[in-house]
Amino acid sequence: MKSILKMFFIFMKIGTFTLGGGYAMIPLIEEEIVQKNQWIGQEEFIDIIAISQTIPGAMAINTSTYIGYRLFGFKGAVLGCVGTILPSIIIMIGIAVYFIKFQEVEILKTVFKGIRPAVVALICSAVLRLSKTLPRKFLHLSWMLLTVICITFFQIHPIWIIIISGTMGFYLKEYV
Amino acid sequence: MSIIGKIFLTFMKIGAFSFGGGLAMLPLIEKEIVYRNNWVTPDQFVDIIAISQMTPGPIAINTSTFCGYKVGGLLGALAGSVGVAIVSFCLITILAKHIIKRKDNPSMKAVFKGIRPAVVGLILSAAISVGKTALVDVKSIIICLIIFFMLVRLKIHPILGIIGAAIMGIILY
Numbered sequence: 001m002k003s004i005l006k007m008f009f010i011f012m013k014i015g016t017f018t019l020g021g022g023y024a025m026i027p028l029i030e031e032e033i034v035q036k037n038q039w040i041g042q043e044e045f046i047d048i049i050a051i052s053q054t055i056p057g058a059m060a061i062n063t064s065t066y067i068g069y070r071l072f073g074f075k076g077a078v079l080g081c082v083g084t085i086l087p088s089i090i091i092m093i094g095i096a097v098y099f100i101k102f103q104e105v106e107i108l109k110t111v112f113k114g115i116r117p118a119v120v121a122l123i124c125s126a127v128l129r130l131s132k133t134l135p136r137k138f139l140h141l142s143w144m145l146l147t148v149i150c151i152t153f154f155q156i157h158p159i160w161i162i163i164i165s166g167t168m169g170f171y172l173k174e175y176v
Numbered sequence: 177m178s179i180i181g182k183i184f185l186t187f188m189k190i191g192a193f194s195f196g197g198g199l200a201m202l203p204l205i206e207k208e209i210v211y212r213n214n215w216v217t218p219d220q221f222v223d224i225i226a227i228s229q230m231t232p233g234p235i236a237i238n239t240s241t242f243c244g245y246k247v248g249g250l251l252g253a254l255a256g257s258v259g260v261a262i263v264s265f266c267l268i269t270i271l272a273k274h275i276i277k278r279k280d281n282p283s284m285k286a287v288f289k290g291i292r293p294a295v296v297g298l299i300l301s302a303a304i305s306v307g308k309t310a311l312v313d314v315k316s317i318i319i320c321l322i323i324f325f326m327l328v329r330l331k332i333h334p335i336l337g338i339i340g341a342a343i344m345g346i347i348l349y
Contacts, residue, residue, distance in 0.1 A: 015233050017335045020310075022234055023302035027327075027334045043292065050291045051271060053298070057191045057264025058201070058234035065265050069272040077269045081261060088233025089241050089257050095227060096245035096253065107346065112230050114319055114345015115338055116310035121324035122334050123303035131296050140293040147297025152304050159195050161294050169290015170283060 002039060004072045004079060010037075011064050011083030019112075020119040022059035025084075027126035029063060039071055042133045050166075053158050060084060139175060143168075179248050180255045186213065187240045187259030194236070201236045205243075215247045236260050315348045 010032045018025040026049065034045050048070070052062035061081055068080020134140045143165070150156040177185075186208050194201040202225065209215045216224065228238035237257050244256025278284050311317050323341055326332045332340075 013335070017232060017338055018234070019232050019338065020229065020306060023299060023306070025234075026299060031334050043288075046292050046295050047288045049299070050288070050295045051275065052268070053195075053295075055264050055267045055271065056193060056195050057261065057267075058236040060234040061237070061261050062264050062268050065268045066272050069269055070276060074269060077265070077272070081265050085233065085237045085257060085261060088231065088237045089253065091231050091233070092228075092238050092241035093245055093250065093253050095231065096242050108230065110345045110349040111342040112345065113316070113349045114341040114343070116306070117316040117320035118323040118337055118341030120303050120307045120310050121320045121327060121341075122337060123299060123306065124324055125327040125334075127296060127300045127303065128328060130299065134293055134296060144293040144297040144300070147294045148301050148304070151298065151301035157195070158298050161298065162291055165291045165294035166287040167290070169287045172290065173282075173286040 002037075002071065004076055006037075007039075007068065007071060007076065008079040008083045011068075011080050012087055014064070015060075015084040016087040018060065019115050022063075023123055024119045025060045025063070027122040029067070030126055030129065033067060040067060042130060044070075046130055046133065050162055053162055180251050182213075183244050183248050183252050184255040184259040187244070187256045188262055190240070191236070191260040192263040201239075205236075205239055209243050215243060220246075319344050319348070 014025060014028045014032060018028060030042075030045060033039050034042055040048070048063055048066050049059075051066060052059045055062050061084060064080040064084040065077045066080075068076035068078070068083075070076075072079070131144070134144070147161055147165075150161060151158065190201060190204050190208055194204050206218075206221055210218055210221050224239055224242050225235075228235045228242065231238055237260060240256035240260040241253045242256075244259075245253035248255060275284070307320075311320060319341055322344070323337045326340070327334065327337055
């Protein structure tokens with residue numbers, strides 16, 4: 001069943017459990033929207049991430065807004081975006097109101113110490129699943145590795161890599 | 177101009193000019209709220225970042241909500257979070273409309289085919305970048321490997337993985 005309300009609650013759930021920045025949201029969205037509900041295919045999901053990277057702003061918000069729009073039009077875009085940010089807004093206001101001194105709560109520190117390595121595992125598992133959609137060709141694998149090298153060692157901004165890759169795809173139609 | 181309006185416009189500017197999301201936004205946020213508007217002190221800003229990273233959700237939203245609240249109360253918090261999201265929201269909806277309309281266009285398909293390997297590489301780079309700061313000792317590497325195994329082999333839900341990791345954090349640290 002594809003209902004807009006269900007999508008809203010899925011994005012609220014995702015927003016609640018995303019710790020450690022936008023990329024940590026990718027495995028959650030992939031699990032819920034692509035695998036479990038199959039509302040969007042894996043290749044299209046990769047394309048949506050690419051589009052989200054080329055637009056300014058938080059990637060998580062861009063991705064959920066796009067998915068909302070793709071599924072339910074403008075109303076979906078609003079609910080996708082609001083669903084993702086609502087848990088954060090509520091939690092942050094709660095923290096600001098009661099002025100909880102987070103760093104002084106020892107147990108939260110240890111919780112966070114456990115979650116950060118898990119975020120690495122989560123993102124890696126998403127990479128593993130998403131890479132299965134790529135054609136098993138030398139060009140694609142080397143291009144993927146080149147991207148990793150460019151970003152990790154040369155700090156090239158992702159937006160340039162997306163623009164160059166898109167241009168390559170356009171001119172090398174027969175090969176990609 | 178009222179303070180609420182000013183919060184809204186400031187965070188709108190931050191949302192509009194930060195590519196790469198989350199962490200890439202921080203220098204811009206710092207410049208605007210610490211140095212230009214003097215809404216929070218540099219020390220407070222460091223605290224806000226720490227809190228934003230430890231709470232769920234996009235860092236940009238967390239930071240803007242917190243700063244908005246400190247400066248303008250509840251309305252300020254809303255002005256901050258809506259402001260930071262509004263520009264990308266509008267751009268994405270416009271872009272989505274055009275891309276979905278042309279999704280069967282061969283040139284468009286070719287462009288996305290070229291981008292896909294790069295995006296997978298991009299996500300892998302994000303894992304490496306988080307890993308550099310998260311995998312600091314044997315315990316963290318063990319947690320990472322256990323969760324990875326559970327996700328890939330046992331196919332547990334990512335949320336379960338996060339909860340499991342939190343419990344391991346309490347036990348191990």
